[in-house]
Amino acid sequence: MPDLVIRNGRVVDPESGHDGIADIAIADGRVVAIAPGLDAGDREIDAAGLVVAPGFIDLHAHGQSLPADRMQAFDGVTTALELEVGALPVAQWYETQARTRRLLNYGTATAWLFARKAAMIGLAPDATGSSLAAMGHGADNPRWSREAATPAEVERIVGMIRDGIEQGGLGIGIPYAYAPGAAAKEMSLVCDLAAATNTPTYTHIAQMSNIDPKSSVEAYVMLIGLAGATGAHMHICHLNSTSLQDVERATQLIAKAQAQGLNITTEAYPYGTGSTVVSAAFFDDPAFPARTGTGFGSIEMLGERRTLRDRDDLDRQRADNPSALVLWHFLDIDGNARHRELLDRSVMFPGGAIASDAVPWSNPDGSLYEGDEWPLGDDKSSHPRSAGTFTRFLRQWLRERQALSLSDAIAKCSLIPAQIMESCAPAFRRKGRLSAGADADIVVFDLDSIGERASFARMNLPAEGMRHVLVGGTPIVADGQLLLDAAPGKPLRRGDR
Numbered sequence: 411m412p413d414l415v416i417r418n419g420r421v422v423d424p425e426s427g428h429d430g431i432a433d434i435a436i437a438d439g440r441v442v443a444i445a446p447g448l449d450a451g452d453r454e455i456d457a458a459g460l461v462v463a464p465g466f467i468d469l470h471a472h473g474q475s476l477p478a479d480r481m482q483a484f485d486g487v488t489t490a491l492e493l494e495v496g497a498l499p500v501a502q503w504y505e506t507q508a509r510t511r512r513l514l515n516y517g518t519a520t521a522w523l524f525a526r527k528a529a530m531i532g533l534a535p536d537a538t539g540s541s542l543a544a545m546g547h548g549a550d551n552p553r554w555s556r557e558a559a560t561p562a563e564v565e566r567i568v569g570m571i572r573d574g575i576e577q578g579g580l581g582i583g584i585p586y587a588y589a590p591g592a593a594a595k596e597m598s599l600v601c602d603l604a605a606a607t608n609t610p611t612y613t614h615i616a617q618m619s620n621i622d623p624k625s626s627v628e629a630y631v632m633l634i635g636l637a638g639a640t641g642a643h644m645h646i647c648h649l650n651s652t653s654l655q656d657v658e659r660a661t662q663l664i665a666k667a668q669a670q671g672l673n674i675t676t677e678a679y680p681y682g683t684g685s686t687v688v689s690a691a692f693f694d695d696p697a698f699p700a701r702t703g704t705g706f707g708s709i710e711m712l713g714e715r716r717t718l719r720d721r722d723d724l725d726r727q728r729a730d731n732p733s734a735l736v737l738w739h740f741l742d743i744d745g746n747a748r749h750r751e752l753l754d755r756s757v758m759f760p761g762g763a764i765a766s767d768a769v770p771w772s773n774p775d776g777s778l779y780e781g782d783e784w785p786l787g788d789d790k791s792s793h794p795r796s797a798g799t800f801t802r803f804l805r806q807w808l809r810e811r812q813a814l815s816l817s818d819a820i821a822k823c824s825l826i827p828a829q830i831m832e833s834c835a836p837a838f839r840r841k842g843r844l845s846a847g848a849d850a851d852i853v854v855f856d857l858d859s860i861g862e863r864a865s866f867a868r869m870n871l872p873a874e875g876m877r878h879v880l881v882g883g884t885p886i887v888a889d890g891q892l893l894l895d896a897a898p899g900k901p902l903r904r905g906d907r
Contacts, residue, residue: 798862
């Protein structure tokens with residue numbers, strides 16, 4: 411007898427193209443059969459009138475905590491990966507997570523940036539806390555960000571990254587814009603390592619600007635050149651926010667590079683607002699307003715929920731708490747039709763994944779919240795994408811605008827991210843699909859009501875429409891309710907099968 415049978419749902423498997431009414435039998439954490447009229451299971455879910463799909467894989471999730479997992483569960487996420495920043499030491503990160511209650515499957519890349527800080531300013535890496543918060547560490551000695559590394563330092567950087575990959579790191583996180591001083595020789599050697607170990611790089615391009623020199627377009631050309639010169643798989647993080655108002659040209663360049671056979675992939679999130687630490691190097695550019703098309707008033711302190719007044723205000727915040735999280739409203743998608751078109755182009759880029767860039771949850775004083783409170787109180791804040799990226803995409807682009815088919819929409823949330831990961835971790839060949847042998851990471855949702863509820867006014871509202879969410883066959887959301895004691899999340903490492 412199967413452990414669980416999901417009955418009479420509209421089963422969508424983006425790999426095979428299956429889209430029809432069927433039952434799904436689950437045993438020992440795997441799908442064992444999909445067909446109408448299956449025999450009874452030990453437990454059953456009635457999915458009549460609902461969509462049954464593979465669980466969503468978030469390639470870009472900085473939350474990595476119990477409250478982050480809970481909010482993302484209602485967004486349909488069953489695997490949340492820290493790839494753009496990564497962690498160091500990698501083994502320590504996995505050990506820390508193993509001692510934490512995790513609802514979702516999890517994994518990390520190796521952190522190039524933290525290797526740089528260790529080699530150049532002697533800042534010992536520590537993977538016991540938030541990787542995103544650690545981005546602000548070392549702000550008092552910015553040599554790691556602004557200068558080229560010496561040959562000896564580059565050798566140490568590459569060696570630390572290699573150690574992280576050997577410890578199970580799912581590739582190399584390269585948030586280049588936070589250390590724009592890194593030189594081409596260093597980057598070519600890092601990418602050589604990625605190619606040699608068959609692991610992707612997850613790259614935040616080096617510059618974000620719509621004005622040459624040092625424009626976003628220049629940064630994309632550099633990334634494409636690294637892919638061609640080294641053979642590395644270059645995955646571009648958040649195409650929308652790094653391209654700013656040059657999305658059209660950026661996507662043209664990426665498409666041409668892909669057509670020539672270069673291994674370049676990308677992702678986007680369906681918002682015109684980003685989030686980062688207040689000490690991010692690109693805010694320090696004296697010409698920031700002119701180069702990005704936004705002013706300092708577009709930067710909002712997340713904990714305080716107030717926008718900055720001017721550069722002096724920014725400098726004070728950077729000095730007081732360089733790890734404080736901010737929102738950056740880089741596109742006006744509500745009031746500017748051209749900006750909406752740019753967001754469309756990034757979200758709908760053929761073969762591109764949806765990824766949230768979800769940030770941790772914060773207390774009013776800006777400190778990170780990692781407690782057990784549920785539901786999250788109104789005093790907890792994060793970017794709304796931390797609660798509603800995938801459901802927002804399904805609501806707006808699929809249900810309301812019908813910009814793509816249900817199968818194609820599901821693929822952008824599940825199959826495409828799994829395929830991006832398969833070369834370094836074959837275990838992902840069992841994820842992002844609904845077929846016999848696949849992992850039972852499954853979402854059951856109501857297409858008529860699916861959508862985000864979180865907004866910039868009320869960030870703490872979980873998404874709606876997810877009726878059931880399973881991780882490895884274990885329910886974490888049942889009948890629309892969070893199961894408070896659930897913690898079935900498992901680690902995913904390089905080489906896992």
